[in-house]
Amino acid sequence: MSARLSSIEDVTHQAYDIFLELAPENLSQEDIDLFNEHREEYGFIEESDIDDSWESIVAFEQEAEREHFVQVIIGIEFEDSDEVFAKVLISRDLDAPFCHVVWK
Numbered sequence: 001m002s003a004r005l006s007s008i009e010d011v012t013h014q015a016y017d018i019f020l021e022l023a024p025e026n027l028s029q030e031d032i033d034l035f036n037e038h039r040e041e042y043g044f045i046e047e048s049d050i051d052d053s054w055e056s057i058v059a060f061e062q063e064a065e066r067e068h069f070v071q072v073i074i075g076i077e078f079e080d081s082d083e084v085f086a087k088v089l090i091s092r093d094l095d096a097p098f099c100h101v102v103w104k
Helices: 008-026 029-042 062-068
Strands: 043-048 069-077 082-091 099-103
Touching (some): 008 029, 029 082
Antiparallel strands (some): 069 082
């Protein structure tokens, strides 16, 4: 039986909701103020290829489980650089929920 998977768009929105809920506990007030000040104009939430760093952070077998997970990057895009506030690994599998956040 194959896994029931959420859409990439749905889990990207879910990752952002988790970010907003947990940011006050995991980011400095300065970072929260910076994000809130610039998120409407310069903020980004993007899914990207799952990078190799997750293998050392969580028990993640990249080749076997790649289509079951999405990596979401949340930050602010300035002219000269990006400020990344969180990198989220989130499961698309409706029967095996999982989320891990690496904070700035």
